[in-house]
Amino acid sequence: MARFLLVHGAAHGAWCWRALSAELAALGHEAVAIDLPSHGGDPTPVGEVTLDAYVAAILAALEDETVLVAHSMAGVPATCAADRAPGRVARLVYLCAYLPRDGDSVASLQRRQAERPLRPAVRVAPDRLSFGFDPALAPEIFYHDCPEARVAEALDRMSPQPIAPTEAPVRLEGGIERVARSYILCTGDRAIPPAAQREMASGLHVVERPWGHSPFFSEPRALAALLDGLARG
Known part of the structure; x- marks a missing residue:
């Protein structure tokens, strides 16, 4: 069976994958979820976090023949990690995730969107080193279903x-072109517009589901079954 490495999106941590990990284990797979630097239980101060630190954390957890699953913001560092170590990635699966080309960043991909539904919910910290999401608005954006x-x-x-x-913009060197990639496009997503997902996923193997932005909460069993099928090729 497959080994999955699950990488969370912005403001989340390994904790968000708990239900999905259990469903993948029930199907006979190994599921490993990590905290990116400063997230979850990781103590790194927010002011010390870089894109390279995210990428290093993913690379440290990668083993040969890993199915790398990246949610939302994690699509960017996961792409960088797969670009640097394509031989260790059996498949990279973007789960309603930002998918960069060379020179892109999470922020530039957001600015390119015709609609930017996250903007009203973003709350930048006074020191401008981090941001959070308004708890009054986050449920309808991230978790409505x-x-x-x-x-x-x-x-x-x-x-x-x-x-x-x-x-931070990504610098890709061509390794990513040797990685099998799939995109799970969530048509009910209220955080990353489906039209933006479709544009980013152009040219990839795309699977559409009527899910919101957090199917690891709303549909963990169905998501596990889909990932199982993708892992089998």
Whole structure:
């Protein structure tokens, strides 16, 4: 069976993958979820976090023949990691994630969107090193189709998102072109517009589902079944 490495999006941590990890394990897979620097249980100060630090954390957890799953913001560092170590990635799966080309950043991809639904919810810290999301607006943007208990847990556990790694442009050297890649396009997403997802995923193997931005909360069993199929090729 496959080994999955699950990488969370902005302001989240390994905790968001708990239900999906259990469903993947039930299918016989190994699922490893990591905290990126300054997220979850990682103590790195937000002011010290860089895109390279994100990439290094992913590379440290990569083993041969890993199915790398990146949610949302994590699509950018996951692309960089796969570009640097294509031989270790069996498949890179973007889960309603930002997908960069050379020179792109999370921020530049957001600015390119015709619609920017995240903007009203973003709250930048006074020191301008990080941002968070307004808890009054986050549920409808990220979790509108999720169970209430999981929404409450997420709001309680979301952490400040370092700004530096979201502004840093990627530098790709061609390794990513040797990696099998799939994109799970969530047509009910209220955080990253489906039209933007479709544009970023152009040329990739795309699977569409009517899910919101957090199917690891709303549809963990169905998401696990989909990932199982993608891992089998």
